[in-house]
Amino acid sequence: MKIIEPSFSIQGNVDGRQILKNIEECGRICYKSEHLIKEDSAEKFIAKIIKRGHEAVIEHEKITALIICDRGVSHEIVRHRIASYCQESTRYCNYAKDKFGNEITFIKPYFWKEDEEKYEIWMQTMEFIEKSYMKLLEIGATPEEARSVLPNSLKTEIYVTMNLREWRHFFKLRTSAGSHPQMREIARPMLDYFKALVPVVFDDINY
Numbered sequence: 001m002k003i004i005e006p007s008f009s010i011q012g013n014v015d016g017r018q019i020l021k022n023i024e025e026c027g028r029i030c031y032k033s034e035h036l037i038k039e040d041s042a043e044k045f046i047a048k049i050i051k052r053g054h055e056a057v058i059e060h061e062k063i064t065a066l067i068i069c070d071r072g073v074s075h076e077i078v079r080h081r082i083a084s085y086c087q088e089s090t091r092y093c094n095y096a097k098d099k100f101g102n103e104i105t106f107i108k109p110y111f112w113k114e115d116e117e118k119y120e121i122w123m124q125t126m127e128f129i130e131k132s133y134m135k136l137l138e139i140g141a142t143p144e145e146a147r148s149v150l151p152n153s154l155k156t157e158i159y160v161t162m163n164l165r166e167w168r169h170f171f172k173l174r175t176s177a178g179s180h181p182q183m184r185e186i187a188r189p190m191l192d193y194f195k196a197l198v199p200v201v202f203d204d205i206n207y
Contacts, residue, residue: 002105006186011064016198027057058164070107072152082166087158090147104130105155175207
């Protein structure tokens with residue numbers, strides 16, 4: 001059994017400055033103000049349209065992130081409908097195979113400390129689940145049958161592609177105080193990273 005913490009990475013070499021220039025070029029056609037495009041005009045233009053609520057313009061650019069989290073968090077992520085997803089499949093992944101280290105990987109629940117009784121109970125439960133899953137496979141169950149015993153804490157990997165408007169919506173919801181603690185654990189560092197990656201677009205979203 002392996003216990004890990006959630007993480008994320010961005011697919012490809014995202015050039016935030018070029019993204020802003022692309023968005024400005026798209027957006028200025030609305031006002032026929034292409035003649036105002038300058039080397040440093042994109043940030044001011046995009047800040048203005050976001051302030052006005054003209055966010056349709058930023059839908060022309062997208063970012064893809066690989067998120068490693070637990071299945072429970074992934075169930076909330078995929079509720080965002082304007083997005084594309086590719087997720088690790090428990091139907092086809094056999095965790096008894098060598099490529100998975102012949103073990104199940106779980107995401108550590110960050111709201112319990114390792115010396116707490118709650119964490120110990122969680123650990124014992126995950127160990128029992130791993131043994132039960134492996135036993136089911138051993139006696140002839142298929143991975144799609146054995147997955148019935150797998151918990152929300154199971155590690156999953158999911159590629160998420162959203163346009164910038166939907167990423168704004170995602171961060172507004174998933175970094176808020178009302179979101180699930182383990183969702184905030186991954187969404188808040190992602191928001192900070194996106195702010196550094198693409199100037200202006202996410203600057204007004206705070207937690």
